[in-house]
Amino acid sequence: MASVNEMISEEQLRIRVEEISHEIADGMGGEDFTIVGVLKGSVVFLADLMRALHRRGLCPEVDFLTVSSYGESTESSGAAKVLSGLHQEVTGKTILLVDDIADTALTLQHARDHLLSLGAREAYTCVLLDKPARRRVDFTPDYHGFSIQNVFVVGYGLDAANRHRCLPYVAELKEGDGAE
Numbered sequence: 120m121a122s123v124n125e126m127i128s129e130e131q132l133r134i135r136v137e138e139i140s141h142e143i144a145d146g147m148g149g150e151d152f153t154i155v156g157v158l159k160g161s162v163v164f165l166a167d168l169m170r171a172l173h174r175r176g177l178c179p180e181v182d183f184l185t186v187s188s189y190g191e192s193t194e195s196s197g198a199a200k201v202l203s204g205l206h207q208e209v210t211g212k213t214i215l216l217v218d219d220i221a222d223t224a225l226t227l228q229h230a231r232d233h234l235l236s237l238g239a240r241e242a243y244t245c246v247l248l249d250k251p252a253r254r255r256v257d258f259t260p261d262y263h264g265f266s267i268q269n270v271f272v273v274g275y276g277l278d279a280a281n282r283h284r285c286l287p288y289v290a291e292l293k294e295g296d297g298a299e
Contacts, residue, residue: 123273123283123290127265132247132275132288135264136164140171142262143215143245152213152243153180155205157230159284160219163276164247164264168217179215182207186230210238219277220248224258248272248289265289 156165165181172179182205214234221227227244234242245262252269273279274286283292 121279122293123286124293125288125290126267126270126272127275127289129287132167132264136167136171137174139245139262139264140168140175143168143172144175144177146243146262147177147213147215150213151179152215153182153207153209154215154217155209155230155234156181156183157216157218157226158183158185160276160278161217161247163284164219165217168245180207182209184230184233186226186233205237209234211240214239214242216242216244218244218246219275220250220272221246221258221260221263222250222253223255225255227260228256228258247275248277 154165154169156162169179169181184205216227216231216234218227218230221244227246231242231244243261246260247264249260249263249266250269251266270291271279272289273283273292274288274290276284277289278284279292283290
């Protein structure tokens with residue numbers, strides 16, 4: 120059985136999302152932009168980030184992409200692919216691509232390149248968690264919440280085979296004798 124051990128509390132998440140919203144508001148210089156969330160992992164972070172951006176006077180458009188390199192596994196397949204696309208035109212727009220984690224960075228790089236190929240003027244990236252130890256491509260997110268070690272995490276939208284997304288904090292998932 121697997122157990123979860125809290126790593127980043129609800130309060131730490133709340134504070135850091137507010138800080139990121141300041142960084143984005145300053146970095147975007149007041150220009151209009153569209154947030155594109157990577158489903159499904161980004162949903163909780165994206166919702167909190169949108170509300171924090173609103174408190175900064177920003178109200179970006181929102182769209183979603185489904186991109187995956189994991190499927191049902193806890194290991195990346197090494198090949199990211201767009202599973203479902205946008206509902207809005209992105210040509211000439213500035214995009215803020217939001218995802219839960221930059222792990223191998225294959226998904227983020229592929230999604231960013233996809234948006235640029237569709238004609239986005241610029242595509243910035245924002246992740247809640249950055250795990251540089253697992254990078255398989257040369258990629259650094261433009262904005263990130265927390266840097267973490269090479270552990271498997273769940274909660275706050277992150278999952279293990281579609282479980283644990285609803286946890287209000289980020290936790291390390293450990294295999295062993297603990298209760299779920």
